[in-house]
Amino acid sequence: MRVKTDNLDARTDLAVHGVRWDAPVRRSKGAGPSDDGHLVVDGANAALPLNPDSPYTLRDGRVYKGRIDLGLTVEPVSRPKFYDLTTADGVPYRKIALLHGRDVLATTVVQTCIRYAEDQRCRFCTIEESLKAGDTVAAKTPAQLAEVAEAAVRLDGVRQMVMTTGTTAGPDRGARHLVRCVKAVLDAVPGLPVQVQIEPPGELSVIADLRAVGATSIGIHVESLDDEVRRRWMPGKGSVPLAEYEAAWDEAVRVFGRNKVSTYLLIGLGEDPDELVDGAARLIERGVYPFVVPMRPMAGTLARRDGVPGPRASLVRDVSERVAKLLREADMRGADQEAGCAACGACGVLSAAGA
Numbered sequence: 001m002r003v004k005t006d007n008l009d010a011r012t013d014l015a016v017h018g019v020r021w022d023a024p025v026r027r028s029k030g031a032g033p034s035d036d037g038h039l040v041v042d043g044a045n046a047a048l049p050l051n052p053d054s055p056y057t058l059r060d061g062r063v064y065k066g067r068i069d070l071g072l073t074v075e076p077v078s079r080p081k082f083y084d085l086t087t088a089d090g091v092p093y094r095k096i097a098l099l100h101g102r103d104v105l106a107t108t109v110v111q112t113c114i115r116y117a118e119d120q121r122c123r124f125c126t127i128e129e130s131l132k133a134g135d136t137v138a139a140k141t142p143a144q145l146a147e148v149a150e151a152a153v154r155l156d157g158v159r160q161m162v163m164t165t166g167t168t169a170g171p172d173r174g175a176r177h178l179v180r181c182v183k184a185v186l187d188a189v190p191g192l193p194v195q196v197q198i199e200p201p202g203e204l205s206v207i208a209d210l211r212a213v214g215a216t217s218i219g220i221h222v223e224s225l226d227d228e229v230r231r232r233w234m235p236g237k238g239s240v241p242l243a244e245y246e247a248a249w250d251e252a253v254r255v256f257g258r259n260k261v262s263t264y265l266l267i268g269l270g271e272d273p274d275e276l277v278d279g280a281a282r283l284i285e286r287g288v289y290p291f292v293v294p295m296r297p298m299a300g301t302l303a304r305r306d307g308v309p310g311p312r313a314s315l316v317r318d319v320s321e322r323v324a325k326l327l328r329e330a331d332m333r334g335a336d337q338e339a340g341c342a343a344c345g346a347c348g349v350l351s352a353a354g355a
């Protein structure tokens with residue numbers, strides 16, 4: 001039976017409840033949202049949690065809830081050819097970078113984090129779990145990343161790259177290594193849009209260095225603007241004062257430009273939704289794109305261990321719709337960032353909501 005659905009309702013439900021599906025391209029653990037399968041829903045990238053208890057299944061290029069066809073087309077992302085290759089120094093490419101959606105290459109250049117002790121780590125993060133599972137290597141060299149990026153563009157039509165990093169102990173918090181990585185990748189693949197993701201660095205000058213080597217856009221991810229929520233969910237990272245984020249965002253907007261800077265805001269950390277939307281409005285005024293996404297209590301997180309549920313789909317829809325409206329009014333579209341999570345959009349529903 002086919003029913004006409006509200007597309008945004010269905011997309012939100014899928015983002016929260018995921019799908020029952022054996023995905024050919026998936027991430028099991030790692031930095032950021034993961035434990036998901038990658039597909040294209042109604043023409044847009046979608047990274048959906050793989051959930052054996054989900055009411056949603058995929059069949060014949062459609063999404064079903066039980067026997068009901070929701071009226072959404074779906075296309076699985078195929079396993080890319082570059083996954084079968086190995087670097088000159090003997091590391092499978094798949095351990096260096098992964099395909100996200102149909103055309104995003106993503107890597108965590110340093111897979112460890114100084115904040116990963118149990119009493120410090122972000123309760124939604126599993127950055128070191130993929131390392132423990134042997135799915136990746138602790139540090140990727142600029143040469144390895146250049147080799148993999150060149151192949152992924154040539155063989156699999158990758159159109160943008162995201163480089164994130166675990167926080168390191170130096171004052172740059174990992175940003176200097178990203179400078180070397182971006183330079184090597186762009187020497188190998190000139191013109192590839194690359195987004196870098198960093199914590200506010202102690203030395204703000206590294207932001208200009210990232211731009212100077214050719215990064216297109218930058219994510220400086222705060223996850224919440226509520227200090228009480230930050231202390232509860234991110235004891236380590238939450239100790240960085242919001243003033244440091246504000247200084248880093250402002251410098252990034254100065255160097256990269258308006259709407260080339262983004263931050264994650266997570267829905268489902270217990271923050272008042274009106275305050276979350278007000279905070280998003282303040283970010284937009286600064287020129288920073290607030291990428292609002294549902295918190296995923298993925299396997300391996302402290303949230304999952306402690307039985308914390310993900311947010312209700314109705315809350316995700318409400319916040320995403322309100323933030324999408326603010327973004328449209330400010331003429332800030334994720335796609336205009338060219339590279340990065342806001343440009344990809346797969347982990348949230350902002351693009352389905354028109355931003």
Ligand code: SF4
Nearest residue numbers: 047100341344346347
């Ligand atoms: S939104 Fe970001 S983390 Fe999610 S699939 Fe896209 S690039 Fe990857």
